[in-house]
Amino acid sequence: EIVLTQSPATLSLSPGERATLSCRASQSISRYLAWYQQKPGQAPRLLISDASNRAAGIPARFSGSGSGTDFTLTISSLEPEDFVVYYCQHRDNWPPTFGGGTKVEIK
Amino acid sequence: QVQLQQSGPGLVKPSQTLSLTCAISGDSVSSNSAAWNWIRLSPSRGLEYLGRTYYRGKWYTDYAVSVKSRMTINPDTANNRFSLHLTSVTPEDTAVYYCARAHVFLGTGYFDYWGQGTLVTVSS
Numbered sequence: 001e002i003v004l005t006q007s008p009a010t011l012s013l014s015p016g017e018r019a020t021l022s023c024r025a026s027q028s029i030s031r032y033l034a035w036y037q038q039k040p041g042q043a044p045r046l047l048i049s050d051a052s053n054r055a056a057g058i059p060a061r062f063s064g065s066g067s068g069t070d071f072t073l074t075i076s077s078l079e080p081e082d083f084v085v086y087y088c089q090h091r092d093n094w095p096p097t098f099g100g101g102t103k104v105e106i107k
Numbered sequence: 108q109v110q111l112q113q114s115g116p117g118l119v120k121p122s123q124t125l126s127l128t129c130a131i132s133g134d135s136v137s138s139n140s141a142a143w144n145w146i147r148l149s150p151s152r153g154l155e156y157l158g159r160t161y162y163r164g165k166w167y168t169d170y171a172v173s174v175k176s177r178m179t180i181n182p183d184t185a186n187n188r189f190s191l192h193l194t195s196v197t198p199e200d201t202a203v204y205y206c207a208r209a210h211v212f213l214g215t216g217y218f219d220y221w222g223q224g225t226l227v228t229v230s231s
Contacts, residue, residue: 001172034217043205043221044154049213087154091216095171098154 002026004088004099012107019075021102023088028068032092035064035073038101039084047086048073078104109133111206111222118228119200125193125229128183129206129222136182136189137162142209143189144218145180149202159209160189196229203227 003026013019023033031051036044046055048064051071061076075082083106088099115127129143136143142161148154158170160180170178179192193200204225207218 032214032216036218043207043224044218045221046213046217046219049217055219089154089217091214094169096156096216098156100153 001095001097002029002090002092004090004097006086006088006099006102008102009100010103010105012105013078014107015078015080017078019073019078019082019104021073021075021086021104023066023071023073023099025069025071025090025092029090029092031067032090033064033066033071034089034091035062036087036089037082037084038087039081044087075104109208109220111208111220113204113206113222113225115225115227117226118230119196120231121197121229122195125196125200125204125227126190127204127206127225127227128188128190130186130188131208132187134208134220136160136187137184139163140211142215143180143182144207144209145191145204146207146218147202147204148224151199152202155202157191161215198229201227201229 005024007022033051035048038044052064063074065072085101085103087101110132112130119125142159144159145157158180160168160182177194182189206222208220209215
């Protein structure tokens with residue numbers, strides 16, 4: 001199965017700063033990658049599908065890019081509610097797998 | 108608006124069977140455009156995909172290799188829900204379990220609606 005490696009594990013930033021989260025796949029997955037946000041005590045929420053398509057209702061400050069094995073989630077200007085955990089997930093083949101997550105914390 | 112409501116016990120004894128149900132509103136378990144999935148989250152394994160059921164003229168079910176020998180996912184068309192049964196549980200199966208929908212609009216590979224999650228602890 002495809003392994004997704006997220007980096008860094010923790011990202012320490014201040015509100016208003018730009019966040020850049022990375023997800024690397026163990027083999028090419030074309031653009032079949034999604035990003036999720038998970039707040040404490042809640043289920044993950046789909047942010048981005050197919051590398052760069054924002055899901056319904058997701059603010060424009062969230063953007064995704066990449067293809068092949070290297071992908072990036074960018075939050076252009078961090079809001080207080082953005083300091084949570086983010087996961088990537090692929091759908092290139094069976095089974096879908098998730099990355100280990102990146103926690104964005106307040107510096 | 109699609110909603111998924113999970114139910115089931117939060118404590119299961121080792122070697123017993125873990126059973127959870129996910130009730131669907133705003134969509135149908137028999138939809139030809141959706142797949143109905145189970146995913147779990149634990150500190151040791153992170154987010155782990157477990158399996159799915161879906162209807163495309165007949166019922167299909169797929170399981171992750173890690174749980175295939177112990178897991179069953181059943182659709183319940185009469186009550187518009189689906190269930191998970193995991194046999195012979197050990198403390199390693201302690202996790203928050205989620206049900207989730209995947210829709211063909213998203214390639215049936217991403218999860219756009221999720222249940223609220225159920226913390227299941229395996230302990231005697």
